[in-house]
Amino acid sequence: MNQPIAIVTGASSGFGLLTTLELAKAGFQVIATMRNKAKADELLKEAQRLTIQSNLIVHELDVTSEASIEKLAARIKSIGRVDVLVNNAGYAAAGFVEEITMEEYRKQFDTNFFGVIAVTKTVLPFMRSQGKGIIINVSSISGKIAFPGLSPYVASKHALEGWSESLRLELLPFGIAVTLIEPGSYKTNIWSSGKQVTTLSLQTDSPYYKYMKSIEDYISSGEEQFGNPKDVAEKIASIALDDRPGLRHPIGKGVRTTLLLRNLIPWKLWEKIFIKKLHR
Numbered sequence: 001m002n003q004p005i006a007i008v009t010g011a012s013s014g015f016g017l018l019t020t021l022e023l024a025k026a027g028f029q030v031i032a033t034m035r036n037k038a039k040a041d042e043l044l045k046e047a048q049r050l051t052i053q054s055n056l057i058v059h060e061l062d063v064t065s066e067a068s069i070e071k072l073a074a075r076i077k078s079i080g081r082v083d084v085l086v087n088n089a090g091y092a093a094a095g096f097v098e099e100i101t102m103e104e105y106r107k108q109f110d111t112n113f114f115g116v117i118a119v120t121k122t123v124l125p126f127m128r129s130q131g132k133g134i135i136i137n138v139s140s141i142s143g144k145i146a147f148p149g150l151s152p153y154v155a156s157k158h159a160l161e162g163w164s165e166s167l168r169l170e171l172l173p174f175g176i177a178v179t180l181i182e183p184g185s186y187k188t189n190i191w192s193s194g195k196q197v198t199t200l201s202l203q204t205d206s207p208y209y210k211y212m213k214s215i216e217d218y219i220s221s222g223e224e225q226f227g228n229p230k231d232v233a234e235k236i237a238s239i240a241l242d243d244r245p246g247l248r249h250p251i252g253k254g255v256r257t258t259l260l261l262r263n264l265i266p267w268k269l270w271e272k273i274f275i276k277k278l279h280r
Contacts, residue, residue: 003029003055005082006240007072009063009119010089012039015138015183018233019086021046024055026237028084033061033072035089063089063115073122081130082123084240087116088138093152095198096208104198105152112156117163124176131175136239137164139180141255145262148278149201149208149215168247179245181236184252185219186229214278227252 006023010016011032020032020043032043040058047053059075062068076082093100093108120135127133142150143157161180168178201212232251239245250256262270 005029005079006084007031007082008086008088009033015229015232016088017043018230019236022233022237024052029055031057031059033059035062063119064110069118069122076126082126084134085123086136093196094150095201097151099200100198108152108156113159127176128174133176134240135178136236137180139182141182141184144259149212177245179239180248182250183232184255185226218278
């Protein structure tokens with residue numbers, strides 16, 4: 001197979017679906033992975049409309065399952081190489097720390113962090129033997145700036161940021177680039193069907209209920225300004241085609257300014273502004 005090979009996790013919706021299409025349009029043979037292949041209909045219909053269905057391979061993958069990852073490894077071995085890996089699979093767990101069970105924290109990290117490590121470890125021997133490859137980890141502005149009521153998600157993305165830095169330094173001598181894309185707020189299902197709020201924080205007798213509602217209202221009030229997720233997919237595709245991509249790629253309205261201010265403003269002033277915004 002002469003086509004470059006890309007793997008995208010979480011390809012059934014959102015950034016993953018759109019990134020799969022962009023990479024296929026760019027000439028990659030894309031292994032589009034998802035936990036449930038029955039959810040591939042939208043991806044396949046759009047690929048057919050764009051006449052790029054021959055560039056897609058739909059593969060069932062649960063990034064938290066060792067057996068499922070072993071099946072992915074067998075598929076990669078049959079193809080013989082991997083040029084690009086896009087670690088996109090994930091979801092957002094929400095709620096307040098006191099009310100979030102340890103099981104919920106572990107589940108969040110199993111998908112958003114340990115799942116990324118497991119899939120990456122699967123492709124590394126192939127990329128190392130090739131002497132080239134690009135690993136694109138889909139992070140978030142939440143990986144650099146914390147937000148109340150989203151500590152499992154925020155913590156998983158902060159962990160991903162630090163791990164990706166270490167991995168990049170390990171792999172550069174082998175010709176493999178590790179990159180992070182850091183989107184701000186976009187119109188994807190992660191803030192609707194993809195957000196999983198712990199049950200306790202949604203109960204009216206919770207001491208955090210009003211605070212949780214104010215956070216959700218704040219997020220909802222800004223939905224009209226959320227960006228088009230296709231922009232993120234196009235950015236990921238451009239990184240995949242770059243011979244020497246940089247480490248971090250923040251993207252979204254106001255993201256660069258927010259990151260700059262977070263680094264410049266003293267913490268006491270930052271938290272004062274932040275809390276005032278949430279409790280207007």
